[in-house]
Amino acid sequence: QVQLVExxxxxxxxxxxxxxxxxxxxxxxxxxxxxxxxxAPGKKREFVAFITTTGGSTNYADSVKxxxxxSRDNAKNxxxxxxxxxxxxxxxxxxxxxxxxxxxxxQGTQVTVSS
Numbered sequence: 423q424v425q426l427v428e429x430x431x432x433x434x435x436x437x438x439x440x441x442x443x444x445x446x447x448x449x450x451x452x453x454x455x456x457x458x459x460x461x462a463p464g465k466k467r468e469f470v471a472f473i474t475t476t477g478g479s480t481n482y483a484d485s486v487k488x489x490x491x492x493s494r495d496n497a498k499n500x501x502x503x504x505x506x507x508x509x510x511x512x513x514x515x516x517x518x519x520x521x522x523x524x525x526x527x528x529q530g531t532q533v534t535v536s537s
Contacts, residue, residue, distance in 0.1 A: 424448040424526040426518050431531030434508055438535070442503040444518030444528055452476075452496040454522060458503045460514035460533075467517070471503060486512075508535045 430442040442458070455474050461467040471492035472481040480492050491504040501518055515530040 424520065424522060426520065426526060426528035428516065428518055428528040428531040431516060431533045433534045433536065435537050436509060436535055438508050439504070439506045440508065440533060442505065442516055442531060442533075444501045444503075446499045446501070446518075446520065449520070449522055451499040454520050456492075456494060456501040457519045457521075458492060458501075458516060459519055459527075460512075460516045461530075462511075462514040465514075470516070473501065505533070508533075510535045 425447045426444055428442060428444045430440060432440060434440055452475060455472060457472045458470040459467050460470050470483050470486055471490055473492045473494055477494050482490060489505065489507045494501045505512065513533060513535050515532050517530045518528050520526050
């Protein structure tokens with residue numbers, strides 16, 4: 423069965439950095455594009471970043487463009503989200519997602535940006 427496990431969240435000051443990881447299992451990771459989403463308290467889940475199967479193409483939400491970088495290591499079945507210049511408005515639970523007929527989500531990892 424598809425399983426996605428996120429990690430790397432935490433509390434960071436504004437301007438700081440974090441790297442999130444999402445380890446995948448239960449499917450052929452290298453054959454599927456991957457995405458990161460986030461959900462802040464009281465808000466709808468929103469798209470953050472997308473990466474194709476080989477990592478040759480990426481796409482970002484305007485709110486994170488130039489600050490966040492999505493990457494993947496197909497040998498490790500892992501997708502990453504490097505987050506730099508973090509802002510309080512980046513505070514959210516971050517989820518990775520794969521679409522394999524249906525959408526599959528991890529349990530999420532909390533990112534809190536606060537001084």
